[in-house]
Amino acid sequence: MNTIYYVEYDAEHHGPFVFDIPEGHDCWLLVITQTPALFWVKGQLEEFPPYCAVLYPPYSKIYYRACSDQYVNDWIRFASDELYVTETSLPLGEPFALDDPEYCHKLFQLLVAEHSLQKGYKESSIDYLLRTLFNKLLESYVQKNIGPQHYPLMKLRTAIHNHPSHPWTVATMAKTMNISPGYLQLIYKKSFGLSCIDDVIHSRIRLAKEYLRHHPYTVAEIADRCGYRNVEHFCRQFKQITGVSPKRFKHQ
Template identity: 50%
Template sequence: MNLIRYIGYDIKHGANFVFDLPNGHDCWLFLLTHTPAYFYVDGQLEEYPAYSAILFPPNQKIYYSASQSIYENDWIRFDSDEAYVCDFPIQGKPFSPQDPEYCHQIIKLLAWEHAESNDKSNEIIHHLLSALFKKLLDHDDENLAIQHQLIQLRKEIYNSPEKEWSVKLMAEKLNISPSYLQAIYREKFNISCMNDVINRRINFAQDQLLNSNLSVNEVALMSGYQNIEHFHRQFKKITKQTPLEYRRSSIREK
């Protein structure tokens, strides 16, 4: 038996968004993020990359919040006694689905069928939820292990962009060749590993420029740049503004 209580997709919130429910819901909650977000997991608040999924069981603490200027996700609150939900092996912890776009499309279909609310739509909802959870486990054991390692690597990049990241260093962390890392990283996240590092560093710098009184040079160092000119070049390439222009324009917008 499956019963969707509430469902939403492409839901957007601002930078101050926080969802904090100490005792959880009395039903299941499934999320699929479109943007990076903070989750409270194992007693710690950590940032997870975009396109993370998480299944919260009933009556478990729920905490997640925006980590950038926009937070966006799909979500389903539902009742279920189906084995593919109750025995789902990853509960209460974010993970990265193999094909998040496929999952997103299923959630959209679920929302449309939920709006119909008749016997036929209820049957379709049952089959769509089954397909969603089967897709979430679309891994073989070897692939699942490397996928988990990639997620952990990306989480470390997001949490510590200031580290001296290189393809060689990242490959050594996963005990694979640099060329193989670059191939599977791009396949998994649709971006090269070094471009992901750069984007995260610039995103971190934007946050510091906007929310601190640190000088541009101090922000550059905190963001992992020892060469200030290199920081300026990469910042302008991505944002189309210099760091000072970005800070001044952001202050005017406020």
């Protein structure tokens, strides 16, 4: 069972912000930073970049402070007897980089919403959200070498998946990240296992399959809605990925 005492996202602090609890809380504290911060780790202060998570167990020293005039974080103070918390493999009191901070931020928004509700299923909803959050934290912790281009890459990939019909090109994608097209293709494939253009194509075909299943559009209309200016090119790519033509897919 989990009991949330307080949860907040986008908590802003201005001026010389310092959080100093020498004896710790009598419960768990999870902090996710959106700005750089200094944390007390293994007897000394260390500076960490944005998008780090740190989990403090009950009765452990807590000390962190801002690196500039503004400090922003998401945080949750809670009690738990769940094994995924009490026997977690996450490091305790040591910040680590997040793989997908936007996803974790959305989970915090949902936790805040659920915590404010007075409904019968609130406890189970909070438990599922916390389990998901801890799973994402574990995924981040085991992923090594999260470099400075990781977060712009994640933002670009989210944009591709949300707007597959956009006229994406390698050149325009590289320009949004202020890097060369060649370097973008190299790091994109290394990060996600496929090229940025292949990601665009797969996103468009996923959207096309949705239209073919649930909408009465013609193949030409679907091609246009998915970002293709040439129907034959759309049909060719669709068959390459699915093994059947759009018309056959629709009939099946």
